[in-house]
Amino acid sequence: MVTSDDLADDARNRREGAAPGPRRWAVGQRLRSGRWRSVSRRRPGWGATGARSRRPTWAEIDLDAVAHNVRHFAALTGAGVMAVVKGNAYGHGAIMVARAAVEAGAGWLAVATVDEGLQLRRAGLRAPILVLAPSDPAEAPAAVAGGLTLAVGDLAGAAAVVAAARGEPATVHVEVDTGMHRFGVWHEAAPDLIARIAALPGLRLGGVYTHYATADEADRAFFEAQGRASGRWWARSAPPGSPCRSSTRTTAPPR
């Protein structure tokens, strides 16, 4: 719902011609039907490119479609769904999209940064949250306190989580780089790192995954090469009875 505060904000932005602070925020509205609608608004004063503009922009997000997609992929794969809501759910409104996804059955949420995860916690989301992007070891205490699970790509990252947990059980996921080259341990070194991390006292290896770089492209060659690299480390690094493993991919349609 757009409140009188929002309108006052807009009026001030228009007067001042500039909007200090965040340029976008999301509000949610429960429709009479009981459905939620997420409304992402950009403050008048700045356009999408950062250039000054006086045209307010609205994006109306159909949260029923989000819920439908979660249920669809759960049914299609027979697996749990982790909803990636990084970057304010790609501009769709992280809190509302996360709520809709969880209500529709997503068992996990994923964000890019510790801050994003803590924002969801402050909004009352209790689902497990994975932080996908590399975090600074100095952020580990805040992440652990907020009940966030960090992805790590080296031993130092995992050790920082153990230290932050101060004797409480701690969990990390390991990102394995099979060709995305954004983050993670190179796949040839992954089995060794995974074994060392799994052996850290007090630490549980919660998941191992890779990130496909070209999964949404028509040419499947690189996607399949990454898959083959995944297969190689996957087989070696998964001891019998190993904890949950996960593999994430980008916007790939199911094949």
Ligand SMILES: Cc1ncc(COP(=O)(O)O)c(C=O)c1O
């Ligand atoms: C492992 C992993 N899977 C999926 C995603 C989401 O995909 P995209 O790269 O399309 O944002 C990310 C995003 O950071 C990721 O790290």
